[in-house]
Amino acid sequence: MPTIVFVSPKGGAGKTTSSLVLATQIAERGKSVTVIDADPNHPVKTWAAEGAAPKSMAVISDVTEEDIADRIDAAAKESAFVIVDLEGTAATIVAHAISEADFVVVPTQGSQLDAEQAGRAFRLIRAHERGIQKHKPDYKLPYAVLFTRTSVAIQSRETTHIRRSFANAGIPVFKTELNERAAFKAMFAYRQSLSGLSRSEVSNVDKAIENAEMFAGELLQFLRKGHMEEKKEAAQ
Ligand SMILES: Nc1ncnc2c1ncn2[C@@H]1O[C@H](COP(=O)(O)OP(=O)(O)O)[C@@H](O)[C@H]1O
């Protein structure tokens, strides 16, 4: 069913972390989810190798530029959700993944330099839209920016400013930010989902879970909204 693709040309933007957070959240809600781990370093595959993945979560990592679109299509027939984590740089594989997306998440850290890099993701989305619009003029690919690694304590002026400029440019942004939290790092260090982390070894696990739930909830809402709009269009 829905395919959610994480796109950001910048390494370190939080793609892998936020895609794993989303995948484990969805799986823990009892839905089947397949993660396509298209990063050549296979961080999600490595994470899952020791059995940390919830039962309803599968990871596919042996994808190539040539077959990624078919693999996403096949996974979407089997799983309630497909989540695609990409490496920052290789443009062709990113474009192929976007062509299969129902929703694109563009993670970025909350600095001006990082946010400017997100512009490259928007251009890829627009290029894909233009291709489809040739035969479906009203087509839009829903997407939203996700701020990552932001401070839990304060909203920085810089992030507030960037939020405002995205809003002025009509770029959708998640209200939820994935805060900088030790628990999000610890998922990888201990190869555990958030709920499997030891509260005595990792601080504020419950706050991280709350943050993850908010993010997943907001994303599901975006998907539902997109679905309703599609239905409306079909009825017209
Ligand atoms: N919300 C977060 N809290 C703490 N550390 C984070 C968070 N998001 C990402 N990181 C850390 O930042 C680095 C880059 O994140 P990653 O998800 O690998 O980005 P990308 O996949 O875009 O390259 C990693 O070391 C990761 O542990």
Ligand SMILES: [Mg+2]
């Ligand atoms: Mg990554």
